[in-house]
Amino acid sequence: MQNSATPTHCPYCALQCGMNLTPAPDGTVEVSERADFPVNRGALCGKGRTAPAVLSSRVRLTSPLVRSGGTLVPATWDEALDRIAEGLSRTRTEHGPDACGVFGGGGLTNEKAYTLGKFARVVLGTSQIDYNGRFCMSSAAAGGMKAFGLDRGLPFPLEDIPKSGCVILVGSNLAETMPPSLRFFTELRENGGTLIVVDPRRTKTAEQADLHLMPRPGTDLALALGLLHLVVAEGRVDEEYVRERTVGWEDARAAAMAHWPEYVERITGVPVPQLRETVRLFCEPESAMVLTARGPEQQSKGTDTVSAWINLCLATGRAGRPYSGYGCLTGQGNGQGGREHGQKADQLPGYRKLDDPAARAHVAEVWGVDPDSLPGPGRSAYELLDALGTDIRSLLLMGSNPVVSAPRAAHVEERIKSLDFLAVCDVVLSETAALADVVLPVTQWAEETGTTTNLEGRVLLRRQAITPPDGIRSDLEVMHELADRLGVEKGFPTDPEEVFEELRRASAGGPADYSGITYRRLAEENGVFWPCPTPVRDVPAGDDDLHPGTPRLFLDRFAHPDGRARFVAVSHRGIAEEPDEEYPVLLTTGRVVAQYQSGAQTRRVDELNAAAPGPFVELHPRLAERLGAAEGDPLAVVSRRGRAVAPARITPGIRPDTVFMPFHWYGEGRANTLTNPALDPTSRMPEFKACAVRVETVEG
Numbered sequence: 001m002q003n004s005a006t007p008t009h010c011p012y013c014a015l016q017c018g019m020n021l022t023p024a025p026d027g028t029v030e031v032s033e034r035a036d037f038p039v040n041r042g043a044l045c046g047k048g049r050t051a052p053a054v055l056s057s058r059v060r061l062t063s064p065l066v067r068s069g070g071t072l073v074p075a076t077w078d079e080a081l082d083r084i085a086e087g088l089s090r091t092r093t094e095h096g097p098d099a100c101g102v103f104g105g106g107g108l109t110n111e112k113a114y115t116l117g118k119f120a121r122v123v124l125g126t127s128q129i130d131y132n133g134r135f136c137m138s139s140a141a142a143g144g145m146k147a148f149g150l151d152r153g154l155p156f157p158l159e160d161i162p163k164s165g166c167v168i169l170v171g172s173n174l175a176e177t178m179p180p181s182l183r184f185f186t187e188l189r190e191n192g193g194t195l196i197v198v199d200p201r202r203t204k205t206a207e208q209a210d211l212h213l214m215p216r217p218g219t220d221l222a223l224a225l226g227l228l229h230l231v232v233a234e235g236r237v238d239e240e241y242v243r244e245r246t247v248g249w250e251d252a253r254a255a256a257m258a259h260w261p262e263y264v265e266r267i268t269g270v271p272v273p274q275l276r277e278t279v280r281l282f283c284e285p286e287s288a289m290v291l292t293a294r295g296p297e298q299q300s301k302g303t304d305t306v307s308a309w310i311n312l313c314l315a316t317g318r319a320g321r322p323y324s325g326y327g328c329l330t331g332q333g334n335g336q337g338g339r340e341h342g343q344k345a346d347q348l349p350g351y352r353k354l355d356d357p358a359a360r361a362h363v364a365e366v367w368g369v370d371p372d373s374l375p376g377p378g379r380s381a382y383e384l385l386d387a388l389g390t391d392i393r394s395l396l397l398m399g400s401n402p403v404v405s406a407p408r409a410a411h412v413e414e415r416i417k418s419l420d421f422l423a424v425c426d427v428v429l430s431e432t433a434a435l436a437d438v439v440l441p442v443t444q445w446a447e448e449t450g451t452t453t454n455l456e457g458r459v460l461l462r463r464q465a466i467t468p469p470d471g472i473r474s475d476l477e478v479m480h481e482l483a484d485r486l487g488v489e490k491g492f493p494t495d496p497e498e499v500f501e502e503l504r505r506a507s508a509g510g511p512a513d514y515s516g517i518t519y520r521r522l523a524e525e526n527g528v529f530w531p532c533p534t535p536v537r538d539v540p541a542g543d544d545d546l547h548p549g550t551p552r553l554f555l556d557r558f559a560h561p562d563g564r565a566r567f568v569a570v571s572h573r574g575i576a577e578e579p580d581e582e583y584p585v586l587l588t589t590g591r592v593v594a595q596y597q598s599g600a601q602t603r604r605v606d607e608l609n610a611a612a613p614g615p616f617v618e619l620h621p622r623l624a625e626r627l628g629a630a631e632g633d634p635l636a637v638v639s640r641r642g643r644a645v646a647p648a649r650i651t652p653g654i655r656p657d658t659v660f661m662p663f664h665w666y667g668e669g670r671a672n673t674l675t676n677p678a679l680d681p682t683s684r685m686p687e688f689k690a691c692a693v694r695v696e697t698v699e700g
């Protein structure tokens, strides 16, 4: 394609760092600095810098594969697509439309996520669609919805962080998970603000903090309630703000008052003086923020936990004011946009509700179908995976590798193997793709155009920089071809801009309104923040008089009809599986800087494998001594769901009652063999961050 540099964005995390790509004469692509993008100002982590390695035919899929005599063999596109259409049709005829499942991903562009949701409802007529974002930020989304009436991860740009007086960062290791964003927190401290980190481990992020609280995993709810108790007891409630901008304080206050500091210290292990110091640092400056990530959210009470942290912000008048507020650090490349346009079980585009008659009517009109033909809400991600092979007989999977990343993964793997038919679209032969009946090789970030919405709610344009190899097609082309084969000839365009134009209309008037955003604007501006509501004209021309977008939400009013935020009265409860004599230790899980998610992409990059070659069990020297384990010794970690083995990594920077495993690998070190699929009752988020295990040394 072009020989000059194309400005675009990283394929991986929700920061969506800007970068320039230039095709080299040898067919590879060079990454260079793109300093004009304000989120990363040219800085990239190792994953972003090495992302072009996954474009190489050495590691990627180069042809469709179909299962024949038990093995996957190369096939033509027509053969492969016909097989998928046949597999899905047969299931539909024999078992009904809801026996076809669809599983998507928060890494898919807005155009793909939108089309996948439409494909499920219009072509397959199934309610059984959900996606991996359920495992990611769904608890924060649910908590944000309840309190503010709207879910956008951050209600302000990252650039606001250095101007705040104090930030409490709860269960985020952004020094490893979003390295270029650390700059905002360094600047916060340079400006005299304080950084408080809440994490059971002394992470690279915690090392930067003025104060590090080290709670027992799964106790953030008690911690936040204890802080709110102290806010009340010390007379630090912003009474006027509470009166004018909120509803529900009395009940929330009463619930918090039952959480005495000494009681909270017993539950969390955080000493009372640290609780008091946190309250002082948070309340004294004019502005303050609470930011949560997966630590407190990936719990079977993640939604209530988020509510408790939001209550703390509301009681102190720290939401909907400059440089103040609650935010969630969304994780995947399109974790924000991916949760807005209909690949979620209960959702229609524009963050509309599938069970809302007006929403159904609006979207059905855009899609040219009868509103009554749209199925109702389906199951959440884990429940969907758990139903494979029973009610759900066939699955179309795009943008996830659940055999590695789902909780209780050995069981999920069994469920997947018991399907009548599995089709996977991927760029590489992931562990899940390896189980499929048909695998389709698709184009990647650098080879296609599309939009993503980063963790700030900033809609961005990823531009095509190179021509895809022969024999590779885009996800949009796949859905177009399948729709056609399944009898829907119109409505599945392959041009991303055409899809985006339809998405604009479908989202118009909804909470996540993109109708004022065009590709032309995105190419000229450094992204546009939603909501961006402008009446959509039939012709996508004429960008004048468009809405400027909304970088900062809630400054005048919250999104509930009365403009007020809602307190949610919550009380502490334990983790779903408390340690006992048989399983006395807590396991928590998470990430390392050099690997991404299930590792499907980053485990194919030599430089990243050299930096992070495999799984490990992080444990405290006291626990290691008790086990008689030395650094590097293989340890077996056993839970009620299975057993995983990985070398010991001994560090004083973890609580002695807790072990940590990263979840990026398959095989005997797979952390998710152990994790507990206990679900949050509201968000249906599994408890990735706490389960009971036994740790043993292994002979040899």
Ligand SMILES: Nc1nc2c(c(=O)[nH]1)N[C@H]1C(S)=C(S)[C@@H](COP(=O)(O)OP(=O)(O)OC[C@H]3O[C@@H](n4cnc5c(=O)[nH]c(N)nc54)[C@H](O)[C@@H]3O)O[C@H]1N2
Pocket (backbone or CB within 6 Å): 013, 014, 136, 170, 171, 172, 173, 174, 176, 177, 178, 198, 199, 200, 201, 203, 216, 217, 218, 219, 220, 293, 294, 295, 296, 330, 331, 332, 333, 588, 589, 590, 591, 592, 593, 594, 595, 596, 597, 598, 660, 689, 690
């Ligand atoms: N390198 C890298 N970067 C990534 C990703 C990746 O896979 N690799 N994935 C992206 C995605 S999708 C996401 S969602 C984000 C996730 O980003 P983060 O949320 O920062 O990542 P995690 O490592 O899952 O969890 C963060 C921290 O939570 C702590 N923690 C564990 N249990 C608890 C608890 O009970 N309470 C509290 N307060 N903390 C706890 C862990 O010790 C860990 O340090 O990262 C994104 N960026």
Ligand SMILES: Nc1nc2c(c(=O)[nH]1)N[C@H]1C(S)=C(S)[C@@H](COP(=O)(O)OP(=O)(O)OC[C@H]3O[C@@H](n4cnc5c(=O)[nH]c(N)nc54)[C@H](O)[C@@H]3O)O[C@H]1N2
Pocket (backbone or CB within 6 Å): 105, 106, 107, 108, 109, 132, 133, 135, 136, 137, 294, 298, 331, 332, 397, 398, 399, 400, 401, 402, 404, 405, 406, 407, 425, 426, 427, 428, 430, 442, 443, 444, 445, 475, 589, 590, 591, 596, 597, 598, 599, 600, 601, 663, 671, 672, 675, 688
């Ligand atoms: N124990 C434990 N487990 C966890 C977590 C944890 O903290 N602890 N975190 C959870 C979280 S937050 C998340 S987000 C999930 C993520 O876990 P997964 O859903 O498994 O995410 P990825 O590994 O990013 O999988 C994406 C897959 O899609 C492919 N892909 C990439 N781009 C495209 C595309 O454009 N089209 C198609 N068709 N395919 C593409 C990639 O090659 C890869 O195989 O893991 C969850 N699992």
Ligand code: SF4
Pocket (backbone or CB within 6 Å): 010, 011, 012, 013, 014, 015, 016, 017, 040, 043, 044, 045, 046, 047, 048, 049, 177, 178, 179, 180
């Ligand atoms: S921080 Fe995230 S978006 Fe930025 S380069 Fe690294 S993986 Fe890519």
Ligand SMILES: [Mo]
Pocket (backbone or CB within 6 Å): 135, 136, 137, 331, 332
């Ligand atoms: Mo995530």
